[in-house]
Amino acid sequence: MKRVVGSPGTWSGMALRVSQCVFAAASSAAMSSAFGSLNYSAYFYLNTALVLQFLWSMGFACQDIFALRNKKDLHAEPELVLLRAIGDWVLAILMFSGSCAAASVTIFFMKDVKFCAEYRRLPCGQFELSVALAFITWSLQAASSFSGFWLVVSFF
Amino acid sequence: MKRVVGSPGTWSGMALRVSQCVFAAASSAAMSSAFGSLNYSAYFYLNTALVLQFLWSMGFACQDIFALRNKKDLHAEPELVLLRAIGDWVLAILMFSGSCAAASVTIFFMKDVKFCAEYRRLPCGQFELSVALAFITWSLQAASSFSGFWLVVSFF
Numbered sequence: 659m660k661r662v663v664g665s666p667g668t669w670s671g672m673a674l675r676v677s678q679c680v681f682a683a684a685s686s687a688a689m690s691s692a693f694g695s696l697n698y699s700a701y702f703y704l705n706t707a708l709v710l711q712f713l714w715s716m717g718f719a720c721q722d723i724f725a726l727r728n729k730k731d732l733h734a735e736p737e738l739v740l741l742r743a744i745g746d747w748v749l750a751i752l753m754f755s756g757s758c759a760a761a762s763v764t765i766f767f768m769k770d771v772k773f774c775a776e777y778r779r780l781p782c783g784q785f786e787l788s789v790a791l792a793f794i795t796w797s798l799q800a801a802s803s804f805s806g807f808w809l810v811v812s813f814f
Numbered sequence: 815m816k817r818v819v820g821s822p823g824t825w826s827g828m829a830l831r832v833s834q835c836v837f838a839a840a841s842s843a844a845m846s847s848a849f850g851s852l853n854y855s856a857y858f859y860l861n862t863a864l865v866l867q868f869l870w871s872m873g874f875a876c877q878d879i880f881a882l883r884n885k886k887d888l889h890a891e892p893e894l895v896l897l898r899a900i901g902d903w904v905l906a907i908l909m910f911s912g913s914c915a916a917a918s919v920t921i922f923f924m925k926d927v928k929f930c931a932e933y934r935r936l937p938c939g940q941f942e943l944s945v946a947l948a949f950i951t952w953s954l955q956a957a958s959s960f961s962g963f964w965l966v967v968s969f970f
Contacts, residue, residue: 697926698922698926699918699921699922699925699926700918700921700922703918754910754911754914755910755914758910758911758914758915758918759914759915759917759918760918761915762855762856762859762914762915762916762918762919763918763919763922765855765856766854766855766856766919766922769855770853770854770855
């Protein structure tokens with residue numbers, strides 16, 4: 659049971675959580691530091707999702723590190739594994755919708771109305787960077803979700 | 815096996831496919847008839863996804879009707895069921911990303927920069943209608959995807 663790659667209390671699971679934290683923090687930092695970005699609904703939504711993602715991954719990263727140090731088995735309670743898997747899925751969907759929304763507004767600025775070329779004050783480079791990092795965060799979160807789903811299926 | 819709700823060759827499956835067709839066609843019509851909408855990448859992307867969705871659902875609706883009339887079993891070949899399920903998932907993800915992208919640009923027009931109140935020629939009502947219909951299409955497609963996934967799981 660414990661051999662599912664990326665499941666709670668394994669080295670791969672901890673690595674996934676830590677990298678989710680790092681990418682979510684980097685993406686949120688790039689977005690928050692971009693001048694005026696949070697006035698746009700799509701960017702604000704993405705930033706909220708990123709903060710939630712950071713807190714969620716941080717909590718589980720700490721739990722994984724604790725479990726690894728104390729050789730504790732995190733698979734003992736199926737209810738907790740199920741709850742964790744459901745939370746992972748909800749967060750993955752949230753992150754995906756936020757990334758798509760922010761990407762579409764960024765493409766609108768860059769390609770459709772060419773605001774980026776016209777208004778030099780608009781920090782388009784930072785928007786782009788943040789969206790790219792958000793997509794990486796989402797793919798890491800999707801990996802965690804699939805691993806959690808696999809674990810739940812192997813329980814029931 | 816054939817009792818999975820919404821699976822190929824059942825009445826519920828056919829009803830799902832037909833309603834996907836109807837909503838995709840309505841959403842695409844609302845988008846295409848909105849003046850200048852296809853100049854925006856997000857709306858163009860949504861429209862492409864809707865056309866793909868329409869063709870895909872139309873094909874399977876016809877197959878379902880044929881199978882129901884001729885009492886043919888569509889579950890005989892596991893490979894085809896698997897391919898259909900994978901296609902359903904890809905299309906559901908495509909539709910979701912398209913709907914989110916179009917919704918975020920519409921919210922940008924309406925709330926963030928208030929273009930809708932300023933430029934009366936911008937058909938914001940049609941954008942809104944199309945996005946709402948696209949989200950309904952996506953949820954119907956998600957239902958088909960889950961039913962297909964369930965069927966695949968019951969095979970293997």
